[in-house]
Amino acid sequence: MTEAPSMREVLGEDAPNNWGKWGPDDELGCLNYLDSSEVLRGIGEVKTGEVFTLQTQMGHPKGDPVFPGRKSMERENVLDESSWGPGKDDAPQFPGGVHYADDVAKIFLQGSSQYDALGHVWYDGKIWNGYDAKTTIGGLSKASILPIAEKGVVGRGVLIDMARHRGKEHLDKGETFDHNDLLAAAEKQGVTIERHDILLIRTGFLGYWYKTTPEEFYDDFNEPGLTYSRELVEWFQQTEIPNLVTDTIANEVTKDPETGVMLPLHCALMRNLGVALSEVIWLDDLAEACARDNRWSFLYAAAPLKVVEGTGAPVNPIVIR
Ligand code: UVW
Numbered sequence: 001m002t003e004a005p006s007m008r009e010v011l012g013e014d015a016p017n018n019w020g021k022w023g024p025d026d027e028l029g030c031l032n033y034l035d036s037s038e039v040l041r042g043i044g045e046v047k048t049g050e051v052f053t054l055q056t057q058m059g060h061p062k063g064d065p066v067f068p069g070r071k072s073m074e075r076e077n078v079l080d081e082s083s084w085g086p087g088k089d090d091a092p093q094f095p096g097g098v099h100y101a102d103d104v105a106k107i108f109l110q111g112s113s114q115y116d117a118l119g120h121v122w123y124d125g126k127i128w129n130g131y132d133a134k135t136t137i138g139g140l141s142k143a144s145i146l147p148i149a150e151k152g153v154v155g156r157g158v159l160i161d162m163a164r165h166r167g168k169e170h171l172d173k174g175e176t177f178d179h180n181d182l183l184a185a186a187e188k189q190g191v192t193i194e195r196h197d198i199l200l201i202r203t204g205f206l207g208y209w210y211k212t213t214p215e216e217f218y219d220d221f222n223e224p225g226l227t228y229s230r231e232l233v234e235w236f237q238q239t240e241i242p243n244l245v246t247d248t249i250a251n252e253v254t255k256d257p258e259t260g261v262m263l264p265l266h267c268a269l270m271r272n273l274g275v276a277l278s279e280v281i282w283l284d285d286l287a288e289a290c291a292r293d294n295r296w297s298f299l300y301a302a303a304p305l306k307v308v309e310g311t312g313a314p315v316n317p318i319v320i321r
Contacts, residue, residue, distance in 0.1 A: 029274020
């Protein structure tokens with residue numbers, strides 16, 4: 001096996017970069033593009049009032065679709081009606097006799113539908129905006145999920161259905177596409193990807209998780225997705241995409257087919273450009289509705305949980321069309 005090149009070698013010394021564009025203290029990156037005029041542009045897309053919630057279920061009996069090495073949510077019920085059974089004195093005895101149920105959960109913050117913090121991924125010792133990667137130690141003191149959660153993400157969303165474009169239920173493992181494919185699919189759908197659009201891409205791969213077994217899903221794990229090229233990164237920068245949202249665990253083809261490098265777009269788009277990444281987002285129902293009346297743009301709104309110093313946080317985005 002030949003050794004993979006370094007991220008710096010793949011992306012180049014002069015990789016497209018937005019560091020400093022919003023000042024030395026920025027922790028929002030391209031979400032800065034989403035000002036109130038962008039909110040109104042999104043609202044302008046609402047025609048029928050249909051609502052879609054895009055989070056996958058947490059603690060599904062089958063398990064949760066997570067990146068290898070992570071675990072499904074572990075939810076434990078610590079208080080329920082049996083807590084007040086005969087001989088059990090530990091449960092709170094409230095005047096009036098009210099009972100209640102409580103759960104404790106252990107979750108990976110990246111273990112469900114989620115936003116990544118801009119400081120979630122890095123190379124060469126620097127995270128988004130040039131902050132030292134040591135700021136990640138013990139919790140993200142820079143570019144955590146908190147600023148994204150405090151701001152919220154609202155704007156015009158556009159869905160590109162790559163699976164439908166290729167006539168497939170879902171893309172295959174390792175199958176790739178680029179910005180030119182997105183533009184071709186958009187043209188076929190009759191929609192334009194506009195400047196500052198929140199870009200949603202459906203591969204059908206999350207649906208595949210629910211249809212197949214975990215063994216099959218993780219065998220030779222290599223999700224389909226966008227593949228790195230300098231031109232693709234420049235297209236993202238020029239189109240000023242604030243947020244990339246996909247129905248895969250990691251937003252891009254897991255292993256770059258040309259170099260063998262893992263997750264180069266996390267570095268090129270998130271670490272260098274400041275594009276917010278949202279993963280494990282359920283798009284099948286939305287895609288069905290969009291295909292029915294051939295309307296692929298809508299109001300998109302999301303706010304991850306406000307986890308102090310978090311590397312990311314669960315989210316249940318809402319689309320209104
Ligand atoms: C990794 O960081 C490995 O993946 P994700 O962005 O999907 O959390």
